Amino acid sequence: MNTFVDADPGLQRSRRRDAEQNRLAILRAAGAVLNRDPDASLDAIAAAAGLSRRALYGHFATRDDLIRSLLAHRVREVLAAVDRIEHPDPPALLALIGVTLWRQVESVRVMAQFALRGPFQHELSYGLQPLRDRVKHAVTVGAQTGRIRDDIDSATLARLVEGAVLSVLDEATRFPMDAATGERLVALSVLAILGYDAAGARALIAETPELRS
Amino acid sequence: MNTFVDADPGLQRSRRRDAEQNRLAILRAAGAVLNRDPDASLDAIAAAAGLSRRALYGHFATRDDLIRSLLAHRVREVLAAVDRIEHPDPPALLALIGVTLWRQVESVRVMAQFALRGPFQHELSYGLQPLRDRVKHAVTVGAQTGRIRDDIDSATLARLVEGAVLSVLDEATRFPMDAATGERLVALSVLAILGYDAAGARALIAETPELRS
DNA sequence: CGTAAGTTGCACATCCGTGTGCAGGTTCGG
DNA sequence: CCGAACCTGCACACGGATGTGCAACTTACG
Numbered sequence: 001m002n003t004f005v006d007a008d009p010g011l012q013r014s015r016r017r018d019a020e021q022n023r024l025a026i027l028r029a030a031g032a033v034l035n036r037d038p039d040a041s042l043d044a045i046a047a048a049a050g051l052s053r054r055a056l057y058g059h060f061a062t063r064d065d066l067i068r069s070l071l072a073h074r075v076r077e078v079l080a081a082v083d084r085i086e087h088p089d090p091p092a093l094l095a096l097i098g099v100t101l102w103r104q105v106e107s108v109r110v111m112a113q114f115a116l117r118g119p120f121q122h123e124l125s126y127g128l129q130p131l132r133d134r135v136k137h138a139v140t141v142g143a144q145t146g147r148i149r150d151d152i153d154s155a156t157l158a159r160l161v162e163g164a165v166l167s168v169l170d171e172a173t174r175f176p177m178d179a180a181t182g183e184r185l186v187a188l189s190v191l192a193i194l195g196y197d198a199a200g201a202r203a204l205i206a207e208t209p210e211l212r213s
Numbered sequence: 214m215n216t217f218v219d220a221d222p223g224l225q226r227s228r229r230r231d232a233e234q235n236r237l238a239i240l241r242a243a244g245a246v247l248n249r250d251p252d253a254s255l256d257a258i259a260a261a262a263g264l265s266r267r268a269l270y271g272h273f274a275t276r277d278d279l280i281r282s283l284l285a286h287r288v289r290e291v292l293a294a295v296d297r298i299e300h301p302d303p304p305a306l307l308a309l310i311g312v313t314l315w316r317q318v319e320s321v322r323v324m325a326q327f328a329l330r331g332p333f334q335h336e337l338s339y340g341l342q343p344l345r346d347r348v349k350h351a352v353t354v355g356a357q358t359g360r361i362r363d364d365i366d367s368a369t370l371a372r373l374v375e376g377a378v379l380s381v382l383d384e385a386t387r388f389p390m391d392a393a394t395g396e397r398l399v400a401l402s403v404l405a406i407l408g409y410d411a412a413g414a415r416a417l418i419a420e421t422p423e424l425r426s
Numbered sequence: 427c428g429t430a431a432g433t434t435g436c437a438c439a440t441c442c443g444t445g446t447g448c449a450g451g452t453t454c455g456g
Numbered sequence: 457c458c459g460a461a462c463c464t465g466c467a468c469a470c471g472g473a474t475g476t477g478c479a480a481c482t483t484a485c486g
Contacts, residue, residue, distance in 0.1 A: 016431055016484055037330060039252070041473060053474095055433050063474070117250060149411035152401065159384055160402065167376030171369065188365065189373065193402065195411035198362035229454055229461055254443060266444095268463050276444070 023059045025049040030070050031110055035173075038113045042066070064119065071120060074107035075127040082131055090142030091194050092208045094135065098165045098190040099183045099211065105169050112166055135161055142194070149195030157193070164189040183213050236272045238262040243283050244323055248386075251326045255279070277332065284333060287320035288340040295344055303355030304407050305421045307348065308400040311378045312424065315399045316392075318382050325379055348374055355407070362408025370406070377402040396426050 029049035033040045042063055046053040060066035081100050087093040101108050111128070114120045125132075136158040142148030149157070168186045171177075177185070184205075191201035205211045242262035246253045255276055259266040273279035294313050300306040314321050324341070327333045338345075349371040355361030362370070381399045384390075390398070397418075404414035418424045 018484070019432060022432085042475095043473080052434055054435075054476095057475070058432070061475090151411055151415065152398070156384065156388070156398070159388075160380060160398075163380030163383065164377070164406075167373060167380060170376060171372055175369070175372075185365070185369070185373075189406065192405040192408070195405070197410035197413060198364055198408035200410060202364065231454070232462065235462085255445095256443080265464055267446095267465075270445070271462070274445090 019059075022049070022051060022055070026051065026056060026059055026066070027070050027073060030066060031074065031106055034067070034070070034113070035106055035110050038110075038118075067114065067120065068123075071111060071114060071124055072127070074104075074111055075124070078104050078107050078111070079128075079130060082134070087208075087210065089208075090138040090145070090147050091191060091196065091204060092211065093138050094142075094161060094194060095187040095190045095205070095208070096210055097131075097135065097138075098161070098168075098186040099213075101165050102169065102172075102182050102186045103179075105172060105182075108166070109169055109173065112169075132158070132162075139194075151195075160193050161190055164193045180213055187211055232272075235262070235264060235268070239264065239269060239272055239279070240283050240286060243279060244287070244319055247280070247283070247326070248319055248323050251323075251331075280327065280333065281336075284324060284327060284337055285340070287317075287324055288337070291317050291320050291324070292341075292343060295347070300421075300423065302421075303351040303358070303360050304404060304409065304417060305424065306351050307355075307374060307407060308403050308418070308421070309423055310344075310348065310351075311374070311381075311399040311403040312396045312426075314378050315382065315385075315395050318385060318395075321379070322382055322386065325382075345371070345375075352407075364408075373406050374403055377406045393426050400424055 026045065026049045030045045033045050033048050037044075042056055043053045045066075046056045049056075056066070060069060078101070081104060082097055085093065085096050085100055087096055111124060115124050115128070136155060139148060139158045139161065140154045143150040143154055143157075152160070165186060168182065168189050171185070172182050187205055188198075188201050191204060192198075196204065239258065239262045243258045246258050246261050250257075255269055256266045258279075259269045262269075269279070273282060291314070294317060295310055298306065298309050298313055300309055324337060328337050328341070349368060352361060352371045352374065353367045356363040356367055356370075365373070378399060381395065381402050384398070385395050400418055401411075401414050404417060405411075409417065
């Protein structure tokens with residue numbers, strides 16, 4: 001339960017290694033199960049992790065604690081992945097961000113599910129703020145430089161870009177598709193919302209090496 | 214409970230008029246409340262309708278019965294509204310359908326919420342099939358006649374159109390917007406996904422009188 | 427190999443929502 | 457104005473999920 005083991009190594013015996021494995025297994029199972037049903041019981045999650053429900057309480061005090069940990073974990077992953085992306089051209093940058101989110105489908109979807117309702121809404125959207133800011137900034141700059149449509153308020157357009165990505169992720173969940181198809185669809189959808197027609201979007205993808213998977 | 218009152222008027226005294234009012238109030242309240250939280254309790258719904266929970270059971274046998282009635286009701290409304298739409302040009306038709314759905318935000322959103330998970334998924338998607346078929350057909354024809362992009366499989370594109378509409382409805386729920394803005398946004402989003410750039414979409418809207426609100 | 431960490435299974439209390447029964451009140455409608 | 461239809465408030469049974477306590481077992485690790 002306490003991550004700071006090194007703090008007081010005095011008389012205590014160290015944390016068992018398999019316990020940490022189980023903790024991760026639970027988080028992994030929680031991601032998978034809650035993605036299908038955000039109201040799934042702890043029993044279902046524990047079972048999916050190959051543990052008993054009782055054991056779960058050895059790692060997480062409450063259900064909320066588990067979900068909170070899961071979300072925090074996934075938010076870190078996603079933000080780290082997005083942070084690595086750089087591109088001078090706003091629309092290309094946004095398409096790249098979309099593609100990156102596609103590669104983290106499960107994390108993104110589970111976050112989206114808890115971002116709408118439940119006790120974690122605000123906490124979560126606070127954690128995702130950096131990502132949102134980046135999208136908004138890219139949209140704004142792109143609109144000013146004429147690379148992105150300016151007939152829609154940039155704050156709104158930024159949220160529509162979010163929506164476009166989630167839309168494709170939903171589609172992928174209901175009708176499984178291979179990685180290449182998914183990435184292409186995300187890029188096309190994002191560029192479409194940003195104001196590119198089909199040919200223009202394809203051209204931009206073709207001339208952006210990072211978008212050629 | 215029984216809608217077919219006229220069937221056996223013999224010895225029975227007729228249904229009280231205010232009871233039917235209450236039934237409708239419950240359905241209306243259910244739509245509003247379940248839109249915010251699909252797991253809201255019957256208590257919350259009854260309260261929103263200005264009735265006691267106990268009275269609710271006089272109109273609907275079970276929770277499922279209530280939700281089923283609500284969805285059936287809304288599906289009928291939406292399908293009827295969409296049925297009235299006609300337009301020879303596929304992209305314009307799809308934009309019009311989107312705008313019509315926008316005018317039924319609450320119904321559409323509540324349906325979307327129960328279309329994903331829960332016991333009504335299949336039943337609901339069965340009821341909405343005519344709408345889906347129409348969208349798919351328009352997309353297919355549009356792609357064949359060169360009015361709509363053909364670089365995305367038409368079944369997939371049809372579902373992305375759905376997603377685009379829902380995306381705007383979500384946006385409208387979180388950041389309320391006036392009717393005109395909403396209709397414009399829906400039309401632009403749908404056309405964007407169909408392969409139109411910003412200018413092209415605006416042009417198509419301008420030359421389609423039914424899309425000028 | 428011994429000990430502590432970890433897991434299991436069970437029992438139990440608790441909470442919350444659903445669905446039902448019933449007595450008593452209010453209101454519509456003939 | 458009478459009676460039936462409707463609503464209320466309360467009680468209760470029930471199921472499902474959460475969270476806790478405890479004894480017994482298994483496993484990792486020094």
